Amino acid sequence: MNERLQLFSQRNPYDLSKSNAVFLRLARESVRFHSGHCPAYHRMLEAQGFQPEDLVSEGDLAKIPVIPTLYLKRNRLFSLPEDKLVIKATSSGTQGAQSQVGFDLNSLLTGVLMMIRFFSCHHIISLLPTNYIILGYEPSRHTQMGAIKTAYHTTRFAPPLHRAYALRDTGTGYELDTEELQKALLRYSRQPFPVRFVGFPSHMFFLANALKENNIHLKLNRHSRILLGGGWKQFSNEEIDREAFFHLIQETLGVERDHCYEFFSAVEHPLPYCKCENGHFHVPIYSRVIIRDVKTL
Numbered sequence: 395m396n397e398r399l400q401l402f403s404q405r406n407p408y409d410l411s412k413s414n415a416v417f418l419r420l421a422r423e424s425v426r427f428h429s430g431h432c433p434a435y436h437r438m439l440e441a442q443g444f445q446p447e448d449l450v451s452e453g454d455l456a457k458i459p460v461i462p463t464l465y466l467k468r469n470r471l472f473s474l475p476e477d478k479l480v481i482k483a484t485s486s487g488t489q490g491a492q493s494q495v496g497f498d499l500n501s502l503l504t505g506v507l508m509m510i511r512f513f514s515c516h517h518i519i520s521l522l523p524t525n526y527i528i529l530g531y532e533p534s535r536h537t538q539m540g541a542i543k544t545a546y547h548t549t550r551f552a553p554p555l556h557r558a559y560a561l562r563d564t565g566t567g568y569e570l571d572t573e574e575l576q577k578a579l580l581r582y583s584r585q586p587f588p589v590r591f592v593g594f595p596s597h598m599f600f601l602a603n604a605l606k607e608n609n610i611h612l613k614l615n616r617h618s619r620i621l622l623g624g625g626w627k628q629f630s631n632e633e634i635d636r637e638a639f640f641h642l643i644q645e646t647l648g649v650e651r652d653h654c655y656e657f658f659s660a661v662e663h664p665l666p667y668c669k670c671e672n673g674h675f676h677v678p679i680y681s682r683v684i685i686r687d688v689k690t691l
Contacts, residue, residue, distance in 0.1 A: 402508045404679060407515050413679040414452055422449040425458060431473040456684045463662050467491035474498055483540035485661040486627070493662050495540075505664065508680060512666050513551050516655065520552040522617055525582040527575060529593025529601070530624070531568055532559035540661040541624055545592050548621060555587060560597040570597075572604055579605075579612070588617040589647075595622045595656070596629035599639060605646040613648035620649055623657035636673060 397416050404413065426446040429436045439445065442459040449455065461471070468491060472479075479496030486492075497505065513519050526549050531542045549557060558578035561568040579601070582589045591598055598620065605612070620643060626633045634642075640651050656669040667675040677683050 398504060399507070402504050402680060403511060405511060405515070407508075407512050407678040407680070408676055410677065410679055417679070417682065418449060418452055418455075421455060421458075422446045425449065428473045432471060434469070434471055435473070452682070455682055456686075460686070463493065463660075464491075466493040466662050470494060472496060481543070482538055483543055483661055483664075484538050486539055486541055486624075494538075495661055495664070509547075509551075509666065512668075512678065516668060518551055518619065518621070518655070520588070520617065522552060522588055523555050524549075524552040524588045524590050524617075525555050525585065526557045527579060527582075527589060527591045527601070528557055528559045529591055529595075529597035529622075530559070531561045532563040534563040536563075536566075540664070541593075544623075544659070548592050549590070552588070552590060556582075558582075560593065560601070570600075572600055575601055576604060576608075576610075580610075583612045583614060586615065588615040588619070590619045590621060592621045594624045594627070595639070596626045596632065598622060598643070599632070599634065602642045602646045606642065611646055611648075618647070618649050618653065620647075620654040621657065622655065623659060625658075 398420055401413060401416050401420060423446075425439070429439055429446065438459050438461070444457060444459055448457055465471075467485070474496070476482075476496065478498050480499050480502055482494060482496045484492040484494050510519070528545050528549075530545050531537070531539060533542055533546055546557075556578075558575055560570060560572070560575050562571045562574070579589070591601075640654055643649055643654060644651060652671070658667040658669075658675055659665060665678065665681050667678065667681075669675050
């Protein structure tokens with residue numbers, strides 16, 4: 395087994411101490427590959443006087459030149475011909491510009507293996523047939539948003555019976571359809587199967603709050619799960635206290651606090667982070683966190 399598969403297939407995704415050496419070697423190999431296959435990236439490294447061989451210890455990771463997200467939104471930066479990319483994804487573009495990334499077959503399969511190990515660790519993989527409330531966009535031919543692909547593929551970790559979407563495709567864009575979502579949820583609640591909610595916390599709040607306003611209190615199957623990610627985005631002014639949020643979910647859906655998960659990932663950084671019960675994101679073995687002062691990048 396090569397070292398990349400060795401890292402991404404580890405059963406414990408938080409055992410950092412056992413992954414330090416292999417992570418450093420893979421980081422060096424990654425920088426070398428992209429430098430050799432992407433002229434624009436090679437010029438960035440040259441401008442900063444950085445070479446892959448400079449990565450001698452874990453502390454040297456901070457020396458890798460930073461690529462701001464805004465750069466990726468304004469420039470295409472690929473290390474493979476586009477016909478080698480089996481899947482592409484874009485950021486949501488809430489600020490008017492989108493990043494675009496692509497994965498070749500090996501990268502895609504490695505990512506699938508990573509998610510199987512990661513979700514297994516958090517007890518999210520299930521064989522129980524499940525209904526889904528997607529708190530985000532309906533898949534469409536006119537968009538390649540990463541949030542759509544992530545939500546859809548998350549439904550593969552418990553066999554999907556049916557999917558209902560908060561944001562319906564109109565053919566030219568999307569519109570929020572909370573009323574139809576409520577109808578689907580009430581339909582699901584009368585069935586003996588778990589329900590999983592996948593997507594933006596803002597739409598979870600809108601749905602739960604609408605249930606409360608209509609005096610609807612459900613008791614969903616005990617294997618139901620809440621899987622949130624993507625942030626509140628343009629609805630940040632409506633964000634409520636975390637504990638109040640989960641109390642609202644339990645009150646209206648009957649889903650216990652320990653069955654609610656909060657994730658972070660990004661198109662530009664497609665690795666999973668999950669909050670613990672204390673509200674802290676924990677760093678998985680596939681990543682390292684470097685804290686920087688934005689004034690001295």
